[in-house]
Amino acid sequence: MTIALFHSKINADTARSIGATMEKQGLRVIYIDTSAGNSSTDDTSVQVILPPESTHVLFFYASDEVSRRYYHFYSGFCLGRGLRFLLLDTEGAMDKNDPFIHLATVLTADTFESFMISEKIRFNEEEKIRRAKERLLERGISCFPESFLSVVVSGDIESARLFLEAGFSPELRDARGVAALSLAVRSQHPELVRLLAASGAGINDLSADRGYSPIMDAVLKGNEEICRILLEAGAEVNLASKDGQTALIIAAGRGDEILSRLLYGYGADPEIKDHLGMSASGYANLFKNEKLLALFNTPRS
Structure with a gap:
């Protein structure tokens, strides 16, 4: 998570202090001074100086014209790039009628630190999902529910794990109403059964076709290893x-x-x-x- 922190000369010290707090949280901070090379209020140009590795843009709200010009430009720029745009108002001086304010997540000195902690968790989870989907595509596997169920049936545990990391539900069912866990049991893939059970699959869910729970399917197959896995995971024997x-x-x-x-x-x-x-x-x-x-x-x- 890389934060491009925009500030002016006026709030440079505060920016450095806030940046140090983020760096202690394991975030990378890139400091950008909007007043550098733009000291004249007659110069209405805006330099596009956003580092390409930036995942978030944080602006210190300031009332000077140059800062506002950069803030207005980058709020729209970030919207177009799909970047999170954060606006920090440490002085409570923000104009509530500012037409660009709705493009930003507005933070105060009181809310900033807790927000960044939760945002880091959210971002890391989204990154995990994005990377898992990329790895699936690298394997030539499309990111659709049917593809997930297909790798379960084939016993491809590494791809199944990537689907779970990509946010796919372990309780997905096929067109017949058979859940992924039951498919893994019927296909007799014990390690996949273990993975799905540990990931929150419904251990006692009945399939829509024959009305069996996973443990019933395992018994029908005569598979002792899978039966033990399911029983240890809490399968109901009298269902x-x-x-x-x-x-x-x-x-x-x-x-x-x-x-x-x-x-x-x-x-x-x-x-x-x-x-x-x-x-x-x-x-x-x-x-x-x-x-x-x-x-x-x-x-x-």
Whole structure:
């Protein structure tokens, strides 16, 4: 974050003091004296002396004609360049009827420091987003939601991380209503599942197509590693699908002893019934799975 600080000879000392405060905050400050080479009030020219690396322009408000001329010019110039234009009035002398005032963020001695702290946070976040989008484009990946979901399905974790850094929601869904986390689970990419879960993806959100939560999809795939990741992230084991099935019912229906034991250890209830009236215990009994029946009758520790 680089601040081009415009001041006149009149407020040069104050400008240096304010600049030192910003530099302590880790900001780069470039000092520009508007009175240099423009001492005559008859000279109505304005020198375009804004350094190209400037991200913000800070003007000390002054009532002299030269300062006002520069202030009026740069307020419009910054608007056209998309730069943040800040106007600091330390003396309370600003003309409230100034037609250019609406182009600036007006600060006072009381509000300046707190504003710059919050502005640095905002700017750094925007820079992070901008850089992430640039890196995606360098990889030949367009910055659209569909592209994010595509890299999730393909297992491209580095590109997925860039999409998240670029501000894309980890809860994005595809046209079928399947969230990114469920897509990562179905595509069996454990590290992507871990990344999305850690980034705030809805760990218990049901997909719109089959009505499954991510843990149900993981059980259906028989993927123990992903199941463990989701359980450690807080997946609800007794959540029911649109058909009333829990993850344990799916595991028992598949005869999957390993995942049934894992889910049971996390508190899964083998007596919850689905819309057909069958429970995990019921399926274990139907298929005469003695190991599962023994498991479901084992007292929890």
